[in-house]
Amino acid sequence: MTKLNKLPAPTYGWLGVNYAERELSDNKAELVSVSEGSLVKADITSDARYELSAQENKELTVIMYISDEDKRVDVSAKAESGSKLTVVQVFDKGARTAAQLTADIADSAELRLIQLYIGGADTVSEINPVLSGYSSSFKADIGYLLEGEDKLDINLIADHKGRKSISEINVSGVLADTSDKTFKGTIDFKNGASGAKGAEKEDVLLLSEKVRNKTVPLILCAEEDVEGSHGASIGRINEEHIFYMQSRGIPEDKIYELTARSKTDRIIKLIGDEETVSRINKTLGRSDDDE
């Protein structure tokens, strides 16, 4: 068993959040380098290794649709100074994946990450952007929709090294049936990252009494001149919201369906690419015209 998704500052062992253990084989896929073209799409059905590079002052968008069982997806990304790199990763239903995304973000560069986990039978995903440049930025929007016995473990570590670097992490999702999710999000302000700002938020909607949700939002700080915050909200839809919706004639089961849907729709809208959105809708059993 290999220890993955290690929490950068371990905590009480009995919580079972310090690492995730999985049997893992070597990723023997050939390395694919992507550095040109404004939009690149990849359909990943087996082990994959990618090296992404957004060149100085250029923009690059890479969309990865990850499906089928048992695979490793390793992505190493670099956003050169002044560039904008957008990485979209969709983890399709039933995808058992060990994914890793590391990134180095240079001066005034931006890494935009959009991830959607639809199911994810047993997925372990590690994301580690290093904001090494002055005024570098990282913005992540992550959504998940888990049901059945789906299991998901995400470990996001945003390392702030550059002065005035900015990170913003928004996570939202829905857990149904006996699904089990762990989200560990760390904002790590290294000494010297003066003027840096980091904010992290997770919003979890629970739809079954048998779900298991673990949320571990860390702020590690070795620099005085920073601003960091995190927030989490976990539970059902609040009663006032239900009352309001019912007063508008919407039945309770529909309220839950709509609210759950809004969590994933927020992410889907950010993806933008029609082909990818259409594929997601198909997986979710929706028509492209559904509103």
Next chain:
Amino acid sequence: MKEKTQVSDIDRSLYDFRYEEDERDYLGSGITPEIIKEISEEKNDPEWMREFRLRSLEIYNKTPMVDWGPSIEELDVDNIVTYIRQKSRMNTDWDDVPDDIKNTFERLGIPQAERESLAGVGAQYDSELVYHNVRKEVAESGVVYTDLESAMHDEKYADIIKEHFMKLVPPTDHKFAALHGAVWSGGSFVYVPAGVHLDIPLQSYFRLNAKGAGQFEHTLIILEENSYLHFIEGCSAPKYYEAGLHAGCVELFVGKGASLRYSTIENWSKNMFNLNTKRAIVSEGGKIEWVSGSFGSHVSYLYPMSILNGKGARAEFTGITFAGEGQNLDTGAKIVHNAPDTSSYMNTKSISKSGGISTFRSSVTVNEKAVGSKSSVSCESLMLDGISRSDTIPAMDIRTDKCDIGHEAKIGRISDEAVFYLMSRGLSEEEAKAMIVRGFADNVSKELPLEYAVEMNNLIGLEMKGSIG
């Protein structure tokens, strides 16, 4: 050259005095079956306790050190003196306490506090309680406040002690709980009968005077139905170069509809390793309130745990931690929601300065049965310079959908905008910054008993120098 606003370290001169110990009073250092048997013999333990100690030692030897949190490599447990013989029997008359011990507590203001504002006082010096007293009218209401060992030997309470001792914090909990089970000595036993409401607090004060020694007191409090108690615990030690160890244990049983407020001001010296374990179990409609100030010690691991075991049980935790030079204070709280409609609220502040490390660590667990439960956690950290460190490590483990869990945390420095606003209202920059730091700690300090709040304000003294940058 501009100078930055300086927030001074805690003034420890009040606590840094000591009296020489007669080393013949020490049992040998280290943790061996022989030492444990000797402690047990010294205390005339009942057979079950002697066996308990030896079993705890076995668990201690098998249990690995924690693999998270601040380093405790500097702590050589084999060189810690675990027990120091009593110089005098336990007294109920202050005049009978030996002079050096009496002087120690006089200087810390304990007898004065007893006269003025407490219903009872216990004072432990090194390994043993030296004084325990409770007001006549309090004793007449049926409240028992005595040292744990006397209670264990009193046939009225012996069974209660056996039934409750280390049931909430079993020796298997962690390595230092096992150590505590093996070498514990001293501590208080409090029993509040059903319906009794103690309007004024009880206080135990723990003083570790000996060099290179450990203190392992055990506090056991039982509140019956619909009773109320405010219990205050104070700890201090003079500074030595040798590491000292505090591995106490607090077990609180809060009955149906009862309410317990447990306030602690921990001001161990900066050579101390404070590896204390505190736990409360709360029955239906009961409430536990923790108020915790952590200012001293070299390394602290301190996370009072509340187990909400009855419907509608509540827990509140209010804490402040101030980590200065040479300190690594890992503090926080743990809450377990185990029954329907339980609620918890955690509010903490931490300040780091002069290279100090402050870590807020928490866990909120909501089990399957805890439907309708609510929890809210709020923690704020203030960094006062660029050589210190402040970490926030909360965790939430939620196993039911019918709950409402919220968490928020903030970290930062003194806001320039707030300083600017206060200056526009006529304050100098120094006054503005001082006011902001005091305000930062205010909602915690106002929860402290008055004398401790005043002490805390003195502890967080402000020195403003020159122009600020």
